[in-house]
Amino acid sequence: MRFDFSPEDEAFRLEVRAFFREHLPRDLARRFYIGAHPPPRSDVRRFQALLHSRGWGAPHWPEEWGGTGWSPLRKHLFMDELYRADGLDYGWQGLHMVAPVILAFGSQAQKRRFLPPMISGEEFWAQGFSEPNAGSDLANLKTQAVLDGDEWVVNGQKIWTSDAKMAEWGFFLVRTDPAVKPQRGISFLLIKLDTPGLTIRPIVSIEGGDGLNEVFLENVRVPRDQIVGEPGMGWTYAKYLLEKERTASAFLYFNKRELEKAREIARGQTVNGIPLIDTPGYARNLARVEVDILALEYSVLRVLSHEQNRHNLDAVVSALKLRGSALQQRVTDLQLEALGLHALRFWDHGEGEVIDADEALRWPAFVPGRTAQALIARASTIYGGSQEVQKNIIAKLAFRL
Ligand SMILES: Cc1cc2nc3c(=O)[nH]c(=O)nc-3n(C[C@H](O)[C@H](O)[C@H](O)COP(=O)(O)OP(=O)(O)OC[C@H]3O[C@@H](n4cnc5c(N)ncnc54)[C@H](O)[C@@H]3O)c2cc1C
Incomplete structure (x- = not known):
């Protein structure tokens, strides 16, 4: 090839x-x-x-x-x-997730209202799918929307809602018909995040950032025309949304960039006078990750050039997520390995600052922030479908287990 x-x-x-x-x-x-x-x-x-x-x-x-x-x-x-x-x-939730759904299933009025401020960066979006008891098992979601005149009245709770605090809008999966099969009673609702009754509570994550949130909805009144497409079709639209960006979950560009940064850090560090990058142990670990990232790149290119048939493609996309997210952790671990004890000095406050600013100035520009990045990379094997869930998909589709 x-x-x-x-x-x-x-x-x-x-x-x-x-x-x-x-x-x-x-x-x-x-x-x-x-x-x-x-x-x-x-x-x-x-x-x-x-x-x-x-x-x-x-x-x-x-x-x-x-x-x-x-x-x-x-x-x-x-x-x-x-x-x-x-x-x-x-801005993924807007540009890459809700926009394709609005384009495919939304009304003309919704396209005109939501797409221009999204592309210009005036309005940002959050994704309200997961709930405390509905993550991998998303069809179990309980947040309910009941029609009352010209408004939906929404009650329930979402969790892990990335960027809800800084976004203007959210797209939510809500249950509009509890009587039918779980997947069929779900609708896709667009909700302004400053609507009365909607409360956003940040969750501080391990690196100190507060990008994740809980969202509580208590009698939140949403205009009827803020539903996308047909009531009860939310599950279908959500699946469409997840299919749109097939190769993004490989995190290829992130992995390539971080590999280069790992190399730069290792060039600047010495062990007994020898640059770390020239020591056999580190060089071997670096080479292993590099080879796997290269393989990932070729797999992504293969998917992009549509060489796979559609049936296998779904399994390949899960394999890309499985590999790409694990590589995020391996490549950021390589950086921490190179930083050694210094990694502890560069703990991000969530403001792009580091605790020891004087120390930071003595380091090349690419070093501060690495510790926080490595900690955040821990989450990549959970969001967008956990490793176990991806393995189940591969087993079912590729091996027909
Ligand atoms: C950083 C981050 C950002 C996120 N951002 C968003 C967001 O913006 N919007 C949003 O809606 N959600 C978001 N999520 C939520 C994310 O989608 C869920 O965390 C994910 O779907 C897993 O669900 P859960 O946390 O409920 O874990 P669970 O589903 O409870 O899983 C717990 C464990 O059980 C395993 N498991 C579950 N089911 C199976 C199975 N069938 N077979 C084998 N093992 C299984 C899982 O692999 C995992 O190890 C985010 C999560 C993180 C960590």
């Missing part, structure tokens, strides 16, 4: 690289890389506005709504360069 990018694709890569080099402010890139969780709202907005000004705010959307019409390979090159430049890959 060979993947050769055409001269036009290579020129496109250079064009994207030059854009980020010229237009991405260094202070922004540095804060993104250090990685406050969540990043300051103003930074996220600034970056999205920058992409939008170039016509790259939502490359995967239809051109009619501001998309680019790029091929999957061009989108791949764009993301590769975005990460390489320390750009921000954020």
